[in-house]
Amino acid sequence: MFHVNYGWKAKIGLIYMAASEVMEPEFYAMTPEGVITLTTRIHFASMTAQTIRDMLSSDELEHCTQLLALAQCDVILFGGTSGSFLGGPKWEKRLLGRMEVMSGDITVTNTSQACVNALKAVNAKNIVFAAPYTADINEAGVDYFTKQGFNVVRDKGLGMTVEREIATLPLADVYRLARDTDSPDADAVFISCTGMRTIPIIETLEADLKKPVISAVQASMWYALKVLGINDFVPGTGSLFAV
């Protein structure tokens, strides 16, 4: 019999930006035995502050949550980093509240919440913020993580707005971005954006920089598993999972 995993331990429900493509395959690559991800897409065409706000101003967030609740997912994750930090921590809480209205008993979370928890788990206080974003979105990201109690000692954004270009950015460029953003006084490097690939280079970055590297996709999976009480993980996805 062909061995297929239908999520006998748990199902993760993922609300993902329509034009993005990276999180689904990276999630599948780092999904441990017994867990599956069910995905649905929310309208989102490009990476600007306005399109992020537009995405979240309609009732589509509620609709997407409902679709995944109907599939009886065990946790529902809104998989956007900027989409959950843009308006600050209070705004983020409101987004979670809107999801909770539709999710019933199912726990809801989002990527920014996952990243905050991941950075705390590796005892980071001083962090650097590396992202593909334009300056205004980077600024909002720095502001969010500052309000969440971190000291953001440096940030760097690539000024990109086209999802396809972000998704196909070579891993070598992501590696370089993280290295260039790192600072001697940072305890950890944070790589934002679930539309950009990171998983295959996290461990090599950690080896070279000698500090924890947390990425948005990685933290999202880690936190979803934590919420689910699942401690199994796929090796090679970073020191976060060994905490």
Added chain:
Amino acid sequence: MRCNMKDRRRLGLLVPSSDIVMEADLWRRLPPVFTLQVARMYLESTTVAGEEKMLDEELAPAARRVASVHPELVIFGCTSATALRGLDGDATIAGLVEEIVGCPCITVVQAALHEIRRLEPRHLLLVTPYIEEINERMQKTFLEAGLPVTGVVGMGLDDDLDIGAVPPQEIREFVVAAARDTTPAPECIFVSCTTFRAFEVAEDLEQELGIPVITSNRGVFQAVLRHLG
């Protein structure tokens, strides 16, 4: 790790909200170069009314979401909905999706018909998890396609989550019993429904019954490989 996606190829997948099997079936079997980009459509119940509503209200928005990621192929992943309005209905769904997404669309029914026709069976048995009203539509569509349907056996389930919860061994036993109870003896069996865990017992069933067994997801899997080389 299975993440080197430099030249990855994007497949769009449209599934009913409550489908908990198809993504896993395809992800685990497709070569790593393919990625699935999924959008869901609200489906209240696996009834004619539930599916009509899904097609009328949810199909177009879900197709637009998948269009944003520019896939090279879209799969419409619901068997009963594509069989609901006959071959015309199936072609309408595919046409609408192709127009919105701007790439070819494979429906489950098209994929299944292709596989079954290739085998040229004289007697085709349809086995489904569905209730009678859906089975009637299924049979009508397959007959319309010129296939020699000699029987339809359904489990009588009208809730997708119940369908997804049927253990594969139970599906296997149900299919074997249906095949043995049908005369003339089937030369091919199509096991319908994308959220039915039939793919994983298809090969066992073929060995046990000595005839080819096509399932919804197996047909789609083969269609994807054929279509994309």
